[in-house]
Amino acid sequence: MHSQWRDCQAWSNFGLPLSTTSNEAAKMYDAVVAQYVGVYSDKSVGGIRKALGTMTDADPNFVLGSALANILSVCGTSQNANTNDDIRKSIDKMMMMMNNNNITARERLHVEAVKCFAEGDMETACSKWETILVDHPTDIVAIKLAHDGYFFTGRSEQMRDSTARVLPHWNKHMPFYGNLLGNHAFGLVETNLFKEAEDTAREGLDVNPYDAWSTHSLNHVMEYTGRHKEGIQFLNSTLGTWDKCDIFASHNYWHWAVFHIDRGEYEEALGIYDQDIAPRALKIKGMLEILDATSFLYRLELEGQNVGDRWQDIIDLCRPHVEDHVIMLNDIHVLMGCLGARHTDLTKKLMDTLREYVSQHSKQHKSGVFQDVGLPLCEAFVAADDGDYAKAVDLLHPVRYKVVNIGGSHAQRDVFNLFLIDAALKSPENRHRKLARCLLTERKAMRKNSPLTDRLIARSLALHVD
Template sequence: MIASSFRDCQAWRAEGLPLSTSSNEACKMYDAILTQYVTWRNDETLGGIEGCISAVKSADPDFVMGHVISTGLELVGTGSSVLLNERLASAVKRTVELGQIQQDITTRERLHVRAMEHFSKGSFPKACDVWEEILVEHPTDLLALKFAHDGFFYLGAQTQMRDSVARVLPHWKPHMPLYSYLKGLYSFGLLETHFYDQAEKMAKEGLALTPEDAWCVHSVAHVHEMKAEVEKGLKFMESTEKDWAGCDMLACHNYWHWALYFIEKGEYDAALNIFDSQVSALNKASGAMLDTVDACSLLYRLELEGVCVKDCWRELQQLTEPHTDDHVLLFNDLHFLMSSLGAKESGGAAQSQRLLEGLWERANVPEENYQHQLAGSVGLPMCQALLEYDQGNYSRAVELLQPIRYRMSEIGGSDAQRDVFNLLLIHAAMKSGVTHHQKLARCLLVEREAAKPNSPLTDRLIQRAHVLTMPAI
């Protein structure tokens, strides 16, 4: 990134997105933060996002959009709870105060403050509504678009995530900064609503403009995963690795996708090698929630396939334990629980109990927090199913998961990420001593084969299910 290319006060005004500060440096650092957020890449020559946040606050301590973007990014990172982190709670309070006392800020900026406040309270649907309100009047406000994209992702609102980008695309022109990255955003919405061919085409257009766009790479990886195009996926990840490996905020997740292809093929050693050399190493370095849940998910899938990963769980559990009481996302909680169950013999049992008890407490008094409202009907049954499966109570795991299987999208994440819970239900049904559950497993596998033909993993599971339900001779 070239610091001189970042937009100053006049440039933002010219684009119809005036920022309420007289500091050109503050405007440029705001642009630098936004650019790194959208490109998934900390630029160390600028001090990364953290360095730019410090710089924007030094340039203008009362610049409201500087506070919106810095506090908003920590919130959407989901690695900290406002209820537990006093510094984050104070940052939210300060941003809201600035929005109230500064009479000359724009309506757009005031709405940004309101959306951030909603999100801080866990009211994700209201936050997304406000970001969408901004985009009606200001379709080129990339911060509103990206925050809305993340918010819809956490809600499992796949159609909204797609349409949010579709509505603004005609207003973007190729000369505009970060224009090509909208193709990746739109591609992701398309693939999550099962328009796989259109999604791949859109992502490839983005890569033709910006080969280092890790989010476009990520979209293509999803397409190959959802279509069971394993060899295409492996070749694509290998051929593009040099372009996206430097995107430190998304590289771990792309390696996770790479490992999924090996699990699909049944090449578990290759998947474990990616876990050890990339996913685990990058997760330790970043501590980012996306990286942490990827590590949990990968180990859990390997374990479902019969691979022993006990030593890996012990190490990972030490990273998830500090987040046991956060309860920011149900999606995160479920993955933390995977790690504590995996490490139950080395301190994980107490963490599992604490997580479940804490989530019950939040579910009983959810207030306006959407995740906590959802905990009782979806989140806790899914958590309990993980626990029951771990304890060998397979029929109970099936009884918990089957009634809510079409609601599991509400915990957020992508189809590919949530597939671990589909697999959990299938494995539980196959292992259940109840004949009806074993028949259910075969039905689920027929359904899976129809949605994702030619999947080696599905074929292996079908063979196992067939053996289980064969009549005794």
């Protein structure tokens, strides 16, 4: 892991000069970048939050440092300048600092991108980061933020191509090269280039065995190609490396548990949840951990498994986010938590405020994802929870190919495929049972080695279809 923090001269020598004269601020900026890109907490600087504080104390007028602090706040809280007054004030202060300081064109683009992102315009933000990368292809912050923006909006091809364009300018001796390969591998696997993704991820681990994104990309390769047993063995054998990336470890544990669910090994999956996924979610309280926990429990219930009172521990994590409506992927997972815990009041608040948001705001991310996809998706989950499976199918099936626009990975969004199949199997209408068989035929063609798919096919064949 990168730990030789760069001072002002070192940043300039790297071709990315900073508009600060404080070496301490420059070094702490590097420390924050390292932890963000490497998804870990460095105890030597007190973690990301402490490093940000030290950076700001060293130079309160460090504009690029302010931009980094703001974007991490937005990404970490699932709120933005439209929903949180503190974030709005911080963005306004950052813009004032930009106008009152002589900063580089690259830094100005960063600030403008952060403002766009914080106001919900991720498309324009990504465009500005891409503009930076034309002239500064080694700006890992622009690379990573564009990657995250594409992830949040479901743009897999852009995620792949963004890293592909800058790779020729990098080499294994540069800080974060292994992390860059891990991110590129993820773009490859999300566009179904499995061999290329696996080769790139393994190269990333050769450069940096601790890169959790390379490990993560291999998890996706193994899931999509039906290598569940190999995935379990891989994660078990490399536990001592990726587990050190504590900011992302929960998600790799989630993949480990999902491998077990596909194989029908429910006790093993629950063991991982109880020992690692849930405790980390309750401690960190981050959105990624909430997504992992709610998705895991919902998948198990779709498999007919009793998760006991585990939802009750998670609902308090979901409660602060029922009115966020910033990223649709987050909203639907928070809804899963509300439904799973049988909190009708929170479910109603989420749905009421979501409908209000859709009626009062312009189309999110210029794609209408909340109105065209998010609302019917959430309504389908509520309908199924009320026992109206036919309504759930009729709501979700017409938009199933648009669900990609809510963001996330194919693996994360697969819970919606499983939900649709389950609802179609439970629907009293014959046309939905026929649809379930069609969906399963399609799924089998893509996932030839999935025991879970085979179990669902057996369920469908046991039903009478006219």
